[in-house]
Each structure stands twice: as C-alpha cells, then as structure tokens.
Amino acid sequence: MRILPETSRTFGEYLLLPNLTDETCTPDQVDLSAPLVRHPVGQQSPIRIATPMVSAIMGAVSSPRLAIALAQVGGLSFLHQNQPIDEQAAMVATVKRHKAGFRHNDVNIKPSATLHEADLLINESRQDVIVVTDDGTPSGRFLGLITSRDYNFHRHQPNDSVQSRMLPLADLVTAPRGTSLEQANSLLWDSRQDVLPVLDTTGQLTALVQRRDYELHEQFRTESVDDDKRFRVGAGINTRDYQDRIPALVEAGADVLCLDSSDGFSVWQQRAVTFVRERYGDTVRIGAGNVVDARGFRYLADAGADFVKVGIGGGSICITRDQKGIGRGQATALAEIVPARDAYAEKTDMYVPVCSDGGIIHDSHMAVALAFGADFLMLGRYFARFDESPSPKVRGAGGQILKEYWGEGSARARNAARYGQGDMVFEEGVDGYVNYSGALADSVKVTLTKLRSTMISCGSTSLRQFHETAVLEAVSQQTFVQNSEEVDRNDRPTVV
Numbered sequence: 001m002r003i004l005p006e007t008s009r010t011f012g013e014y015l016l017l018p019n020l021t022d023e024t025c026t027p028d029q030v031d032l033s034a035p036l037v038r039h040p041v042g043q044q045s046p047i048r049i050a051t052p053m054v055s056a057i058m059g060a061v062s063s064p065r066l067a068i069a070l071a072q073v074g075g076l077s078f079l080h081q082n083q084p085i086d087e088q089a090a091m092v093a094t095v096k097r098h099k100a101g102f103r104h105n106d107v108n109i110k111p112s113a114t115l116h117e118a119d120l121l122i123n124e125s126r127q128d129v130i131v132v133t134d135d136g137t138p139s140g141r142f143l144g145l146i147t148s149r150d151y152n153f154h155r156h157q158p159n160d161s162v163q164s165r166m167l168p169l170a171d172l173v174t175a176p177r178g179t180s181l182e183q184a185n186s187l188l189w190d191s192r193q194d195v196l197p198v199l200d201t202t203g204q205l206t207a208l209v210q211r212r213d214y215e216l217h218e219q220f221r222t223e224s225v226d227d228d229k230r231f232r233v234g235a236g237i238n239t240r241d242y243q244d245r246i247p248a249l250v251e252a253g254a255d256v257l258c259l260d261s262s263d264g265f266s267v268w269q270q271r272a273v274t275f276v277r278e279r280y281g282d283t284v285r286i287g288a289g290n291v292v293d294a295r296g297f298r299y300l301a302d303a304g305a306d307f308v309k310v311g312i313g314g315g316s317i318c319i320t321r322d323q324k325g326i327g328r329g330q331a332t333a334l335a336e337i338v339p340a341r342d343a344y345a346e347k348t349d350m351y352v353p354v355c356s357d358g359g360i361i362h363d364s365h366m367a368v369a370l371a372f373g374a375d376f377l378m379l380g381r382y383f384a385r386f387d388e389s390p391s392p393k394v395r396g397a398g399g400q401i402l403k404e405y406w407g408e409g410s411a412r413a414r415n416a417a418r419y420g421q422g423d424m425v426f427e428e429g430v431d432g433y434v435n436y437s438g439a440l441a442d443s444v445k446v447t448l449t450k451l452r453s454t455m456i457s458c459g460s461t462s463l464r465q466f467h468e469t470a471v472l473e474a475v476s477q478q479t480f481v482q483n484s485e486e487v488d489r490n491d492r493p494t495v496v
C-alpha cells in the first residue's frame, strides 16, 4: 500500500493569472486547433481539429445529427458503441455520406403521400426539408421538396397530398454537380430559396445545400472534414467484440476509433490497440483510456495508442467514485499526465495527445483544462443539452425545458453485459436531466469566444503557447464565495 502525499484537485479549484498581452494577441489571431492523434515531434498530426472539443462516447450524446453539427464547427463526435455493430456502423456511414455544405438526401416521400405523413416524417427525422421522389426512395426520380413551411393544418387538410403543396422541380432553381459552395450560396441568394438541390446530368438529386449550413461555414470556416470533404467522425469501441466491430467501423468510414472504458490501464486495451496496429498499421487511428496517472499513460502510449484519454469519476453523471472508490481529481490527473506526455515525446520523438474527459461544468473549466496541458476535451453534459443530441426534450416541473442525460454505467444504458454482471448488480452512472440549450453552434460560438478571451489575457495565440506559458494557482473555496456573497442575484426579476 502507498498513500500519495498530495490531495487531488479538480478544475474548479484553480484560476489562471494573466500574462502580458501584446498587440499581436487579438481574438482573430487565436488558433484553437489541436492534434487529435500521435505524430512525430515537429510534424503535424495527420488529423487535427480546429475546435478542441469532442463529444462523449455516450448514447445520450453522440448521434449522426450531433456528429455533423459538431464537425461543422470544427470538433468531432465519437458515436457510441453500446449498440449492435451494424447499427453503429450505419451511424458512421450516415455521417460520412454528408460533405461539408452538401447534405446527403436521406429523408424521402412520395408525391401521393398525405401532408399528415409528411408532417410526421419531418418531425421524426428532425429535418427542415424532405425530398419528394416518384417512389419515395432516395434513388427515385427527383420531383420536388417539401418543408414544414409549405403547409399549415389551419389552412390545409391533413389528407391533402404532398404533391398539392410541394415545391415542384420545375419551380426550383437547381445547380449542377460540381458546383462550389460559394457558387451554391450565390444561387441561394439569387433564387431566394432556403435550399438548393444539386443534380447530376440525368436529373438525379446528388445533394442539398441549405442556407443555414452555408452560414455556419462562413462563421466557422473550419469544418472537420477528410480529404474528400466528407465530415469526420469517430467511433467508440470496447475490449470485447473489437475484432468484429473495428473492421465494420473502418469499412463504414470511421476516421478514428476510441476505446471506451472507465479504466484503460488493462491488458485488454493493450490487446485491442495491438490488434489495430497488426491489422491496419497506421492507417487506422485508435485512442485509449481512461487513465489518471503517468503509469497508465505510458502503458497505453507504449501499446501504440494514438491518443490517451484521462478521467475517472469526474463526469457529471459519474458515481464511480462512490461505487468503486476509484478516481482522481481531474486537474491533478492532468498535472501528472501532461509532463509524462512531454517526457514521452522527448524520449521517443512521438507526441501522443492527451484528451481530458469529463467534469467540465463551466466554460471556464475548459480554459483551465487546456491550461493544464490537455490537447483536447471530451464533453458529455455540455453536448447533451443541445437540439442535435439524440435524447428526448422534456418539460420540468417548473416549466423549464430539459433534455434527458444518462451515464453509460446507468441502468438505462443497459450496459450490463460489459460489467460481467449478467443482470446489472450495481449502477455506475446517473440517469437525469440537463437544461436544454438550443442549437449546438450557438453555444459553441459563445464558448470559443470566452476561450479566446482567456487566452488573450494569458498572452497566448495558440494552445501550444498556452500550455507552455499559462500560470495556474489553486484558490480557496472562499475565493468563489466572495463573488456572490453580498449581492442577491437578479436572475429572475418579478415585476411588482
């Protein structure tokens, strides 16, 4: 037995001190891009992300819809692996069908269908627009578009046909295949359409360009895309069925894999990484984890992991610390692992990025985690709150809108087999709610603006510089109490 001398600490116990801000240090100069996978020191990582945020490998968080929304703003999703292999592979394939700015058409209806059926389909698929084809399949002849703005059940009968309200092809401005995103945007403005169909020479629909997608492209200009401009997407795997799951995910086009476990310091993970290296060399990328100390980091880096994920028990839905007595304050875990990463790079000439997973409660904690040296962050609660996450939106007792959010170790996730428990004997996660927060892109924009402001105060225009120069200090609990002690918050004013 060994007792470590220090108390482990979490993000909320630290604040940053400013460094000198000079005239070159302005928000437009801040580069938040991060390496996703291992690379020789001094070279670029073969996969970089412009926004150092990835979504958690969780059923309540990562879906194709969220993956596209997150890739659009420069991050990356990891689709969850607590589902049959073919279903997860189909999710990966769904994301890979979409090119940045050019949506693949995957929701179709026949012209003879009713408006009621169209309405159900629009709500169910959560799409703004659905495509009318002669036989109602994606390969059918393209006839027109229908959106929720084309009908209103006060004016139109639910039994009226789609044909009676659709925008027919003859009235639509279309673009030929090969049209650039800039050209497509001009056509959208000239035609005053919200959606531009892109057709091949035979009149077959190949893609849709939506006004909102172009606006996001203009705002962020940093989509996570592969060489074919398809959105990048990651996929979780486990240490049991990886020999079957990995080939299916690779075949479906996954850009990067990640072992999903509360405890990565195991021979099971070493074997899974070795399987990838032996079968695919460096053409398939795989992260491993989670670990909380330098021993765990080195073990996985030596095994060949492409990045190492850090964090046990710090997640918002985590009860692993209560249930198993295992975990570590996330700040302390990073404070030990980041120097181990840098020493590993020095010794082996190979930089293995570190992902900080879980425990981000406020946006300021992202700045603290990155200041501690994390290359990028994995977030569950943060993304679960958005429109694009797969979980249901519900109304709370006080009337507020909530989204359901549950841990992968909760009974709801039905992960029992992986615990070797047969019927689940104990739970390791919470099944709860988070506040609904609208569209992902809107919140990410605010978060990134805050992050840039922090970095400017700390005199940094890149994450690498931030890692090297940030000055952190542990603060007393009183420091945070001080801010709120004497003034009553005016959060919910009541008119009297």
Ligand SMILES: NC(=O)C1=CN([C@@H]2O[C@H](COP(=O)(O)OP(=O)(O)OC[C@H]3O[C@@H](n4cnc5c(N)ncnc54)[C@H](O)[C@@H]3O)[C@@H](O)[C@H]2O)C=CC1
Residues within 6 Å of the ligand: 057, 238, 239, 240, 260, 261, 262, 263, 266, 268, 290, 311, 312, 313, 314, 315, 318, 320, 358, 407, 408, 409, 415, 418, 419, 420, 428, 429
């Ligand atoms: N980051 C965190 O603090 C936590 C995360 N979670 C999440 O819950 C889910 C379940 O995580 P875990 O319980 O760690 O699942 P896991 O499947 O990685 O591990 C469960 C148990 O199975 C054993 N095991 C794994 N592969 C094996 C193999 N091939 N043969 C024999 N035994 C094997 C492990 O040693 C462990 O005892 C994951 O999604 C994880 O991310 C759960 C708790 C805490």
Ligand SMILES: O=c1[nH]c(=O)c2[nH+]cn([C@@H]3O[C@H](COP(=O)(O)O)[C@@H](O)[C@H]3O)c2[nH]1
Residues within 6 Å of the ligand: 056, 057, 058, 311, 313, 314, 315, 316, 317, 318, 319, 320, 321, 357, 358, 359, 360, 378, 379, 380, 381, 382, 406, 407, 408, 409, 410, 428, 429, 430
């Ligand atoms: O103790 C746990 N029980 C669970 O059921 C569970 N599910 C997920 N996770 C981990 O929490 C991370 C997300 O954390 P946040 O919501 O704080 O971003 C995730 O990325 C995981 O590392 C769990 N931890």
Ligand SMILES: [K+]
Residues within 6 Å of the ligand: 263, 264, 265, 266
């Ligand atoms: K272990």
